[in-house]
Amino acid sequence: MIKFVNVSKRYPETGDVLRNxxxxxxxxxxxxxxxxxxxxxxxxxxxxxxxxxCSRGQIILDGEDVGxxxxxxxxxxxxxxxxxxxxxxxxxxxxxxDNVALPLVIAGYGHHEISRRVRAALDKxxxxxxxxxxxxxxxxxxxxxxxxxxxxxxxxxxxxxxEPTGNLDPELSAEIMFLFGQxxxxxxxxxxxxxxxxxxxxxxxxxxxxxxxxxxxx
Amino acid sequence: MKRSHHKNxxxxxxxxxxxxxxxxxxxxxxxxxVDKLNAYRDLHAHALxxxxxxxxxxxxxxxxxxxxxxxxxxxxxxxxxxxxxxxQLTGSLxxxxxxxxxxxxxxxxxxxxxxxxxxxQNASVQEVKIITRDQALAEFKTYSGFGAAINALETNPLPIxxxxxxxxxxxxxxxxxxxQDTFKQVPEVDFAQMDLQWVERLQSIVAVARxxxxxxxxxxxxxxxxxxxxxxxxxxxxRREEVVIAKLVGATNAFIQRPFLYTGFxxxxxxxxxxxxxxxxxxxxxxxxxEKLSGLYEGGFHLLFLSFTETLGLIVISSVLGIAGSWAVLxxxxxxxxxx
Numbered sequence: 001m002i003k004f005v006n007v008s009k010r011y012p013e014t015g016d017v018l019r020n021x022x023x024x025x026x027x028x029x030x031x032x033x034x035x036x037x038x039x040x041x042x043x044x045x046x047x048x049x050x051x052x053x054c055s056r057g058q059i060i061l062d063g064e065d066v067g068x069x070x071x072x073x074x075x076x077x078x079x080x081x082x083x084x085x086x087x088x089x090x091x092x093x094x095x096x097x098d099n100v101a102l103p104l105v106i107a108g109y110g111h112h113e114i115s116r117r118v119r120a121a122l123d124k125x126x127x128x129x130x131x132x133x134x135x136x137x138x139x140x141x142x143x144x145x146x147x148x149x150x151x152x153x154x155x156x157x158x159x160x161x162x163e164p165t166g167n168l169d170p171e172l173s174a175e176i177m178f179l180f181g182q183x184x185x186x187x188x189x190x191x192x193x194x195x196x197x198x199x200x201x202x203x204x205x206x207x208x209x210x211x212x213x214x215x216x217x218x
Numbered sequence: 219m220k221r222s223h224h225k226n227x228x229x230x231x232x233x234x235x236x237x238x239x240x241x242x243x244x245x246x247x248x249x250x251x252v253d254k255l256n257a258y259r260d261l262h263a264h265a266l267x268x269x270x271x272x273x274x275x276x277x278x279x280x281x282x283x284x285x286x287x288x289x290x291x292x293x294x295x296x297x298x299x300x301x302x303x304x305x306q307l308t309g310s311l312x313x314x315x316x317x318x319x320x321x322x323x324x325x326x327x328x329x330x331x332x333x334x335x336x337x338x339q340n341a342s343v344q345e346v347k348i349i350t351r352d353q354a355l356a357e358f359k360t361y362s363g364f365g366a367a368i369n370a371l372e373t374n375p376l377p378i379x380x381x382x383x384x385x386x387x388x389x390x391x392x393x394x395x396x397x398q399d400t401f402k403q404v405p406e407v408d409f410a411q412m413d414l415q416w417v418e419r420l421q422s423i424v425a426v427a428r429x430x431x432x433x434x435x436x437x438x439x440x441x442x443x444x445x446x447x448x449x450x451x452x453x454x455x456x457r458r459e460e461v462v463i464a465k466l467v468g469a470t471n472a473f474i475q476r477p478f479l480y481t482g483f484x485x486x487x488x489x490x491x492x493x494x495x496x497x498x499x500x501x502x503x504x505x506x507x508x509e510k511l512s513g514l515y516e517g518g519f520h521l522l523f524l525s526f527t528e529t530l531g532l533i534v535i536s537s538v539l540g541i542a543g544s545w546a547v548l549x550x551x552x553x554x555x556x557x558x
Contacts, residue, residue, distance in 0.1 A: 049466060072470070079468035089463050103467040110253030111260065150467070 001027045001158060001189040002048060007057035009043050016213055017043045020057070023208055023218040025191060027157070030184040032200045033193040035210030041193045044210065045162055048191070049083060050074045062157055079107060082151025086163035088143045090135040096122070096146050097131035103154040121153040125179065141172040148179060152188075159183055161192045165199065173199055261476070269480035272453075273488075280485075283449050287442055287489035287536075292496035294438040295524065295532050297431035299497065303522050304424045308417060315394060319380040319401055320408045327351070330378045333406055337382060342397060347381040354379065377408060439539060446485055446543030450478050454551055461552075475548045479541055486540020490533040497524060 002025040009018040018040045025031055035041055046052050047059060050066050059066050062080050069077060082103075083089075090099050100121055104114045122128055125145035135143050144164065151159055161180070165173035177199065180190050191208075194200060200207060209217045273280040321330055327350050334346045349357075354376040359368055384397055394412060401410040454461065464474050505521050512519035524532065 051465075075465075075468045075470040075473075078466065083466050089459075089466070091460055091463060102464065105257075105261070106464065106467060106469045106473055108254055108257050108261075110257045113253070154468075 001025050001029070001062060002191065003058075003060040004044075005058040005060070007047065007054045007059060009040075009047060009052070010055040018047075018054075018210075019213045021210075021213075021215045022057075023215060025189050027189055028184055028187045029206065030180060030190040031192070031206040031208055032203075033191055033208045033210070034195055034197075034200060037195075039210040040213045041210055042162070045160060045193060048158075048160055049081065050077055075106075079103070079154060080156050081158040081160055082148075082154065082156045084144075084147050084151045084159065084161040084164045086166040088135070088147045090143060090146055090150075092135050094134075095131065096127065096133050096135065096138070099135065099146055100149045100153050103150060107154060117153055118149075121149040124152070124182075125149045140167050141175070144168060144172075144176060145179075148176070152183060157188060159188055159190045161190070161194075163194055164192060165194065165196055170199075177203060261473075265477045265480045269477050270484050272477075272481065273484055283445065284485060284489050284492060287445055287485065288492035288496060290438050290442055290445070291489055291493035291532070291536055292500075294435040295493055295497050295528075296500065297434055298528075299501070299522065299524060301424065301428045301431045304427055306522055307519060308420050308424050315384055316413045317382045317384065317394070317398055317401060318411045318413065319382060319404075320411065321378040321380065321406050322408045323377060325378060325406045327378065329406065330380065333404070334380055337380065337401075342385050342393075343382055344385040345383045347383070349379040349381065351376050351378055439535075442486075442489075442536070442539045443543040443546070446482055446540050447547040449485060450482055450544040450547045451551060453481060454478060454548070471548075471552050474552060475545070478548055479544050482540040482542075482544025483537050484540070486537040486543075487533060489540070490536025493536065494524065494529055494532055 002023075004021050004023050007018060007021045008016060010016045021040075021044065033041055033044065043052075047054050048061065050061075050069070053067065061077060064077065066074075066077055091102070094102075097118055100118045101114050104117060109117070118131070119128070122131060125148050127142060127145055127149065130138065130142070130146075135146060138146065144167070148164075151161075159180070164176055168176065173196070180192065184190050207217065208215060321333070325333075330348055330350070334348050337343055337346050351374045355368065355374050358376065382401070384394060391414070394414065398410050398412050401407055461474055501521060501523055508521050509519075
């Protein structure tokens with residue numbers, strides 16, 4: 001589902017941030033991406049989000065070589081992925097409903113379909129009844145769940161989470177991880193960037209470890 | 219029934235589809251064609267009204283921008299209407315190929331009449347009209363507004379004028395000049411003035427004015443483009459987070475651009491309408507003095523306002539400039555907007 005083959009990323013200012021990174025996540029697999037800060041986690045996630053292109057190597061998402069994709073195809077590749085961020089990245093001037101609906105609006109879904117899917121997604125993250133609230137009126141855990149609902153509302157085959165539990169207490173973190181487990185069970189590939197070692201060891205999942213831009217264990 | 223079946227097939231998509239088809243599926247997802255069409259229409263309607271709503275929500279900024287643009291656009295249309303009016307002035311004069319013969323002071327009315335008769339004999343002359351000193355004075359009193367001052371004069375300073383209307387049309391200028399020269403030879407004639415010369419001078423003044431106005435309008439148009447472009451750039455900057463999020467969840471550039479293009483449209487449109495009001499207000503202020511002035515020159519000159527078509531053109535051009543300005547900026551900036 002996510003396949004990196006000898007991927008390198010070089011910035012003119014900082015040099016190589018990723019060097020010869022290779023790994024392969026199968027469909028329905030869940031994995032953690034870890035490493036010290038500056039190890040290249042964020043860069044790797046940006047490459048998966050096709051916000052940037054790699055300098056060398058090959059990235060294959062859902063069977064498609066993104067290096068060959070044209071600029072105007074990138075949005076359609078991104079629609080196969082749901083992104084979850086540590087800072088939630090919600091639009092504070094829009095309601096929970098509108099935030100979760102955004103990917104569907106963008107994909108051009110009809111009104112009824114949007115309404116139905118948003119309610120289903122909010123139900124999945126136990127936020128039913130909060131549709132009309134604004135993100136800032138919610139707690140951190142609730143905002144994170146809005147972010148998750150938005151990531152899964154389009155039923156993408158891939159979910160990428162960047163430090164999803166960074167701002168949450170252990171109890172909420174466990175709840176979020178349980179949700180990810182559920183998505184995995186329906187065949188979604190989940191990649192979670194985290195440095196929460198206790199959480200990672202506790203869950204006993206596959207771990208991709210970056211060190212100074214190189215994959216030291218996968 | 220058919221529809222729900224269709225949706226079901228999409229939801230049950232087996233995960234191992236080939237890639238190309240996958241992309242298309244994402245594009246096509248979301249119900250049947252009518253549903254899609256409605257969704258697309260809703261997107262546009264939403265962008266149209268939400269962008270207007272944003273302008274209203276920050277009235278101070280919007281009014282400042284629109285005021286600057288409205289003034290620039292009203293300057294441009296002001297110059298335009300000025301030239302149109304000047305053209306009207308030369309237009310009404312264009313038919314005149316008349317030659318005016320100003321007679322010497324010592325020529326009497328009777329003598330002038332005889333001279334007029336002689337000139338009527340000339341084969342190339344169609345008609346001769348005599349304006350006596352008294353007639354000229356009376357006319358001058360009526361139109362110049364110097365009636366009282368003229369009454370104070372002991373003698374009439376105005377000469378007798380013979381207005382000669384040649385048979386030929388304006389086309390043959392050489393011929394007209396020859397005719398003028400012949401009249402100059404007549405001893406009673408102080409000087410012969412071809413009206414055409416005035417028309418020509420006026421026409422070239424109008425031509426210069428028109429060129430000047432065109433150049434100025436192009437410059438003002440470019441200024442409008444830049445002002446709108448800069449406004450959209452700032453708007454894009456303040457809404458950067460929104461743009462990045464939309465990009466991350468798979469928005470195409472067209473989707474992201476849409477509300478900004480509508481913002482550009484509204485700014486251009488509202489500025490165009492405001493400019494129309496400004497120009498019309500200025501014209502209303504000018505109308506009376508201009509018509510009075512025209513009256514003094516015995517003219518049938520009436521101030522022309524912007525016509526319906528011209529008003530429409532003004533608003534369409536302003537709106538198009540608004541869209542073009544935003545489009546140019548969006549195309550440069552969106553490629554640089556990336557998630558951090």
